[in-house]
Amino acid sequence: MNRILTYSRNDMKLIFRDPILYVMLFVPLVIIGLLRFGLPALAEVFPDMEPYTKVILGTFCLITAMFPAYIYSFIMLDEKDQDVLIVIRVLPISSIEFLVFRLLFISVFSFFFTVLTIAVTGIVDWSPAKIITASLPVSLVAPVMSLFIIVFARNKIEGVTWMKGLNFIMFLPVLSYFIKGSYEYTFGILPLYWIFKMFEPGFSSIPYYINYSIALIYHLVLLLVGIRVFKLRVFP
Amino acid sequence: MIQADNLTFQYPGSHVQAARNLNFRIEPGEIFGFLGPSGAGKSTTQKILIGLLKGYTGKISIMGKSLEDWDPDFYNHVGIGFELPNHYLKLTAMENLRFFGSFYSRKKDYLGLLEKVGLLQDANKIVENFSKSMKVRLNFIRALLHDPEILFLDEPTTGLDPVNSRKIKDIILDQKAIGKTIFVTTHNMHDADELCDRISFIVDGELMITETPKQLKLDHGKHKVKVEYADGGQLIKVKEFPLKDIGKDQKFMDILKTREVISIHSQEASLDEVFIKVTGKNLL
Ligand SMILES: Nc1ncnc2c1ncn2[C@@H]1O[C@H](COP(=O)(O)OP(=O)(O)OP(=O)(O)O)[C@@H](O)[C@H]1O
Ligand SMILES: [Mg+2]
Numbered sequence: 001m002n003r004i005l006t007y008s009r010n011d012m013k014l015i016f017r018d019p020i021l022y023v024m025l026f027v028p029l030v031i032i033g034l035l036r037f038g039l040p041a042l043a044e045v046f047p048d049m050e051p052y053t054k055v056i057l058g059t060f061c062l063i064t065a066m067f068p069a070y071i072y073s074f075i076m077l078d079e080k081d082q083d084v085l086i087v088i089r090v091l092p093i094s095s096i097e098f099l100v101f102r103l104l105f106i107s108v109f110s111f112f113f114t115v116l117t118i119a120v121t122g123i124v125d126w127s128p129a130k131i132i133t134a135s136l137p138v139s140l141v142a143p144v145m146s147l148f149i150i151v152f153a154r155n156k157i158e159g160v161t162w163m164k165g166l167n168f169i170m171f172l173p174v175l176s177y178f179i180k181g182s183y184e185y186t187f188g189i190l191p192l193y194w195i196f197k198m199f200e201p202g203f204s205s206i207p208y209y210i211n212y213s214i215a216l217i218y219h220l221v222l223l224l225v226g227i228r229v230f231k232l233r234v235f236p
Numbered sequence: 237m238i239q240a241d242n243l244t245f246q247y248p249g250s251h252v253q254a255a256r257n258l259n260f261r262i263e264p265g266e267i268f269g270f271l272g273p274s275g276a277g278k279s280t281t282q283k284i285l286i287g288l289l290k291g292y293t294g295k296i297s298i299m300g301k302s303l304e305d306w307d308p309d310f311y312n313h314v315g316i317g318f319e320l321p322n323h324y325l326k327l328t329a330m331e332n333l334r335f336f337g338s339f340y341s342r343k344k345d346y347l348g349l350l351e352k353v354g355l356l357q358d359a360n361k362i363v364e365n366f367s368k369s370m371k372v373r374l375n376f377i378r379a380l381l382h383d384p385e386i387l388f389l390d391e392p393t394t395g396l397d398p399v400n401s402r403k404i405k406d407i408i409l410d411q412k413a414i415g416k417t418i419f420v421t422t423h424n425m426h427d428a429d430e431l432c433d434r435i436s437f438i439v440d441g442e443l444m445i446t447e448t449p450k451q452l453k454l455d456h457g458k459h460k461v462k463v464e465y466a467d468g469g470q471l472i473k474v475k476e477f478p479l480k481d482i483g484k485d486q487k488f489m490d491i492l493k494t495r496e497v498i499s500i501h502s503q504e505a506s507l508d509e510v511f512i513k514v515t516g517k518n519l520l
Contacts, residue, residue, distance in 0.1 A: 083318070084322050087318070090314075091311055236290055
């Protein structure tokens with residue numbers, strides 16, 4: 001418990017003393033606000049949008065959920081750059097503890113933003129239980145993304161390149177909504193396909209609970225793989 | 237306290253061994269130095285000893301336990317000063333110390349440590365705005381935070397002015413006085429001479445010799461005294477005498493009795509000279 005306090009206090013200082021990170025913490029809230037009031041207005045102007053509103057909701061859940069990944073990737077790339085990670089490696093804690101807390105914080109922020117996006121925008125009338133469970137797999141995306149950035153990027157500039165690249169790949173499954181037939185399932189290689197399908201099955205005939213389970217398990221596996229790679233490459 | 241047997245290490249992807257068949261043993265309460273030029277393998281050896289570099293061959297035992305058998309509790313017993321200062325630049329000195337200090341259960345005296353290295357008035361300044369020397373000093377006291385039994389200090393005085401260098405060296409000697417075991421690397425032979433009970437010369441990953449500084453200087457110096465004296469009027473003369481049976485050396489005694497002696501020096505070598513003689517290399 002004490003340890004959580006130590007870590008979170010430190011993280012908050014690191015975030016709030018950097019204007020860029022600080023702003024990134026509030027951007028999701030602004031996005032959610034805009035969605036709340038902007039989306040209904042848009043729907044009135046473009047009635048053809050109607051079948052895509054849930055895809056849009058899924059997209060925006062992921063967009064807001066990614067901000068914690070950006071924030072923490074920057075923090076950890078700084079830690080890597082300034083060799084603070086080496087000091088952390090020689091603390092009397094298991095080498096993975098620090099990372100696990102970090103990933104947990106990222107996940108909690110993501111979870112919070114996702115729940116808020118679904119609940120506040122009012123696009124779907126899901127029960128609180130469904131909102132919360134649906135937000136779980138979404139909240140695993142950001143930790144996975146940060147892990148890959150921290151492991152492979154050597155500095156912040158490379159980090160930004162990785163973010164752009166990963167973002168591009170992540171949102172490719174949106175294309176599946178424009179493809180009819182079994183080809184669309186090839187997008188299932190990409191983990192986010194399953195999250196999108198949780199929000200809007202589109203042409204897919206796979207039921208919600210299967211999409212949900214695959215999304216959850218796929219991201220858990222990626223998370224474990226990411227931690228393993230981190231252990232090998234960053235904390236050998 | 238620390239023992240290395242046939243320690244060899246090669247960085248992945250490199251084709252030279254950064255540490256070659258190192259053998260040394262550091263006794264409890266001793267200050268043991270690695271003295272060598274840049275790229276010799278000093279930092280590499282320290283990183284291996286503190287468990288940061290894996291994949292070495294040979295055996296390392298610390299506090300009677302093989303390095304591989306230690307769990308993270310190891311870091312409760314050792315304090316580490318890294319070669320380059322590494323801090324959270326956005327946090328203050330105090331916040332840095334408190335964050336890292338919170339991982340140790342022993343009682344910490346943050347202010348006392350800051351004061352010892354002249355950083356007390358800078359305790360609440362953001363480290364980003366620190367000078368190089370201030371960062372180095374903050375780095376140094378972080379190693380002492382948890383009052384560890386063993387200290388590993390990689391070039392603790394590099395980048396410091398003489399006054400601050402003095403402070404750090406005094407603290408190191410104080411630590412020895414209270415029984416700590418200290419491994420220190422340096423390419424400054426004055427520091428090595430002053431601090432170390434024993435030093436190893438390291439060149440290209442190899443240990444050339446391990447001895448006390450005193451013995452090194454004696455072994456490689458000339459066993460002579462050089463006397464400068466005024467011979468009558470303005471004339472200053474210099475003469476050398478072998479140390480052996482010097483009390484029976486009539487000429488030497490005559491000079492002492494009858495001339496005005498200006499200086500007498502024993503001709504022991506400086507550590508620089510010994511280093512060049514032993515390794516064939518310059519220290520810098
Ligand atoms: N990460 C690394 N990968 C590959 N080779 C390395 C790495 N770090 C150091 N080396 C090489 O290992 C050798 C020993 O380096 P090391 O840093 O231990 O020297 P040093 O004695 O500490 O030097 P200095 O006085 O400059 O700090 C050098 O040849 C160096 O180029
Ligand atoms: Mg070095």
